[in-house]
Amino acid sequence: MKLGAFLWATGHHIAAWRHPKAHVTAGIDIDHYIELARIAEAAKFDMVFCEDAAGLREANVAIASQTSRSIGFEPISLLSALAVQTSRIGLVSTASTSYNEPYGLARTFLSLDHLSGGRAGWNLVTSASPIEAANFGSTGLRPHAERYERAREFAEVVTGLWRGKLDGASGHDGQSFSVRDPLDLPRSAQGAPVMVQAGASDVGRDLAARTADVVFTAAQTFEEAKAFYDDLKGRLAAYEREPDDIKIMPGVAPVVAETEAQAQEKYEALQELIPDDVGVALLSSYLSISDLWRYPIDGPLPVLPESEGMKSRQALVVEQSHRDGLSIRQLARHFAGARGHWRIVGTAAQIADELQARFEGGAADGFNVMPAYFLGELDAFAALVVPELQRRGLFRKDYEGHTLRDHLGLKRPGVAATQT
Amino acid sequence: MKLGAFLWATGHHIAAWRHPKAHVTAGIDIDHYIELARIAEAAKFDMVFCEDAAGLREANVAIASQTSRSIGFEPISLLSALAVQTSRIGLVSTASTSYNEPYGLARTFLSLDHLSGGRAGWNLVTSASPIEAANFGSTGLRPHAERYERAREFAEVVTGLWRGKLDGASGHDGQSFSVRDPLDLPRSAQGAPVMVQAGASDVGRDLAARTADVVFTAAQTFEEAKAFYDDLKGRLAAYEREPDDIKIMPGVAPVVAETEAQAQEKYEALQELIPDDVGVALLSSYLSISDLWRYPIDGPLPVLPESEGMKSRQALVVEQSHRDGLSIRQLARHFAGARGHWRIVGTAAQIADELQARFEGGAADGFNVMPAYFLGELDAFAALVVPELQRRGLFRKDYEGHTLRDHLGLKRPGVAATQT
Incomplete structure (x- = not known):
């Protein structure tokens, strides 16, 4: 079972900032994040994960100021700092294909991959927020299909640059991008950063089937999770990939205590x-x-x-x-x-039961854990649920490899495949 | 006297990688950079400085592979890692106004400023390399004047975002950019990152006079340095700024040893x-x-x-x-x-004499030190020249403040001025 620790300033619960044990300015406290990363690493999580948006997360500033995530570090700078304060845990950040250029993004993530000794991952998003669009000169959001077409080409260029070979003889010349190679960095210890995606629409699933190593998803019920899992794994053959080439990790928002009543x-x-x-x-x-x-x-x-x-x-x-x-x-x-994710409230055994059922029932390869508030609830998950999963033989007791691909059991990529 | 340590992979001398004491893969060795930053901090340098280009530095790959800087970290990720391994030294990185968007760049540098407790600086460049242009879809370089006009507007947006106020009622609407505010980060400990520039053309000097806190420059002779210094300081009044509002720091490439013969x-x-x-x-x-x-x-x-x-x-x-x-x-x-910078070869006293003459002669407020190879020559400068400058009362014996603006003696900026 793979586990991600989804970091999010004060916490994932929308009212976390009002909790008496919350750290209200967590979003700009690097020592807080270092402590979170170390808790997750001591518990042998595969990775820490950061969301991102280049702008406020909520258009209504009055509302934004009343949520857990109104301010916080830009994630590449954050994860680069965490890279030198940890040694084994994976470091995954979200970045947008709408408001970046593929050469710059490829270079930044490969730099993080070198900084961390092969522990970086990129969560590709196309950015659906009109707030971000307004910060980048757009008067409105581009249509969904158009965003995804750009994302598909963007991902192709980025993975080509990471693997040392673009698709054309003198680089890539496509619809949205024209890019020469090479990057000014060699291959990294894990061959290339891990590619993460979270789009759940039909076109999003196809893009994931084509390029993703890890897929985050939101599913309330076992049936939803299972349907998504089977659908996505079923799409891989069309791209000559094996079911094991993608790890599907739904979000889970646990609230754990010693007793169910607590x-x-x-x-x-x-x-x-x-x-x-x-x-x-x-x-x-x-x-x-x-x-x-x-x-x-x-x-x-x-x-x-x-x-x-x-x-x-x-x-x-x-x-x-x-x-x-x-x-x-x-x-x-x-x-x-x-925030739309699967909530489980209970003891460590109850939570482990639920995770085990989805894992063994073929609805998940692991989970992206979203603690209600930091650091208390990450600490509780690490102290109570992780040992229970370890006792059941579901989760590692120590890291076996050094890179994020090692942890996730992913192949080290070779040179770029030719254009599909 | 202000001092910057210009970090550059294996070293500033073009053949540094062939030196028997050189660290050839320094560009992707984070422990090496951590050691450099700590040497510079122990010597009380104002800042470490990183150049940048989104692409190879030399078009001819055969030649590029024979220089000291063929590969290396992307500098924002590098400096973010250094931020949590140091506590006082300033962290300045180059970034391009041609291949970034102002909202994203403003956010990244402000994040670094928060990560480091107010020690970040941005060196604005317009990117004159056709290699970079080809990585970002351009078939050629934009004309010099056009690059600088975009840079002027870019800098205006970035400083507005950092200071919490853009120029228009609902954000900035200009020739090249349309940007809403605010950033998703509050003001930093030093008010805003330090703005650095290095353009020496007429339009480059005007841009520096308008917006820069620090100017790096290349001058071989005292007369060249003095002429540049007087010209730039003379341009400040037009923007209602004082001569002390800009620190001019020419590059210097010292080779120091115990004796002149050595x-x-x-x-x-x-x-x-x-x-x-x-x-x-x-x-x-x-x-x-x-x-x-x-x-x-x-x-x-x-x-x-x-x-x-x-x-x-x-x-x-x-x-x-x-x-x-x-x-x-x-x-x-x-x-x-x-690389076109001022070379001084001699003993610590001889080098201190030369630096003192330019500093006291009104040709420099400090220097950006470019060691021939790392870490040997930075170590030599820190061990030999810095104590000599301290003995002469020219350079601090310890940090007095905590932010880069403190070190440089720069004012903490207020809210953005209205458009000039």
Whole structure:
């Protein structure tokens, strides 16, 4: 079983910053992040993971200031600092194909890979936020299909540069990019940084099947997780890849304590800290609509227009709304708490049972762990759940290799394949 | 007197990689850079400085592989790693206004500033290399004036974002960029990263006078250095700035030893390691011409066409060629050795005399030190020259403040001035 520690400033719970044990300015406290990375490394996690967006995460500044992630380090600088304060754990950062150029991005991640002795990974995103678009001269978001077409070509150039060979005789000449090689860096200890993706739309899944080594995903139920897992693994053959070439790691938002009652109490205390306006604003952004606040908060979701935003997350919310007949307030609290990810509240044994069932049931190769607040809840997961997984023989007791590819059991890539 | 330690892989001497004491793979050895930064910090340098280019530094790959800087870390990732391995020294990196976007660059440098507790600086360059252009989809270099106009607007946006206020009511809307604010980071401990520039053309000097805190420059003689110093300081009043608001720090390439004879011997041993083809290729790139090798190597420079490359460096070579009547081979060796910078060979007292004369003569506020090879020659400068400067009361014996602005004696910036 593979485990990622998803770092996120004060914590993943939307109201983490209001928790009495929260570190409110965690986002710009490097010592805090160093401690988190060391806890995760001592627990033998495969990697730490950072999200990213070049801009505020929430358009309404009043709301943004009331969430756990209003400010924080840019992740390449953060992970480069963590690289020299850790020795084995993988270091994965998100970066956008819409607001970067492939040569610059390839070079930066390969530099991090050298800095860390082969522990870097890039989580490719196409950036669905109009806030970011406005910071980069765009008046609106590019259509979903167009973003993904650019991302496909972008990924092809980046992996070509990492592997020392672009597709054309004198470099790459394509629709969106024209790039000469080589980079001013040699191959890294793991051959090339690990490629991570999290897109769940049809075109997102195809891109992952074509290029990803790791896929993060959000799935509430076993059935959703299993369906996604089977679908994605089934797409690999078309690109001449084996099922084991991709590790699928759904997000999980655990709340663990010594007893079930303590865990429930901890969870409810967090949920009560969520202000309604913050919950509704976050739900609005998942749905890519701006006027959700106009509808009665105890009524059902309105019918939604087609959107160019993040389609897969929108579908997840709508599906849950229909399945459980939840009101806007209930949906808002539910999604705000774990940001759409799978929540498990219980003892270490209960949480291990759930993870084991999805892992052994063929619905996950591992999990991206999203602690409610830092560092308390990462510490609790490392102290309680990890030893339980180790006792069951599901998780390593020590690192066997030195690179992120070693930890994940991924092949070391050769030279770039010719264009598919 | 201010001192920068200019880090450059194996060393500044073009043939450093052939030196018996050189560390040939220094460019991708993070422990090596950590040691360099610690030597510079122990010697109380104001800052370490990294150049940058998004591509090979030399178009001819055969030649590139025969110089001291063919491979190396991307500098933001490098300096972020150094930030958590040092505590006081400033961390300055070059980055291009041609191949970045202002929002992304502002965010990355401010993140480094937070990571380091207020020790970051950005050296603005417009990128004159056609190699970089080809990596970013351009078929040729943009004209000098156009690059600088983009740089001027770029710098305005970046400093506005750092200071928490862009020029327009809803952000910046200009010729090249449209950017909303704010950044997702608060002000840093030093108010904003330090702005460094090195352009020496007329338009480059104007940009520096408008926005720079520190200016690096290349000057062979006292007269050249003094003329540049007076000219640049004289331009400040037009932007309502005081002479002390900019620190001018010419590059200096010292070769120091216990005796003058030992220093000469060390220097000559290095010069003899320069292959003619490498020297001529480097001289060609300074002159932005490609066919210098066609001319007799022991004859004079040919008459040169106007170029869109780096005008100021071209002028420096031509001037020296006329002044000293040097052949192509002689010029190549001369410039290749110190890359166009001021070379001093001698004892600590002799080097201190020269630095003191330029400092007290009003030709420099400090120097950017370019050791011939690392770490030996940085170590020698720290062990021999720095104590001599301290004995003379020219250089600090310990840091007084904690931020780079503290070290440099620069004002902490307030909110952004309105557009000038």
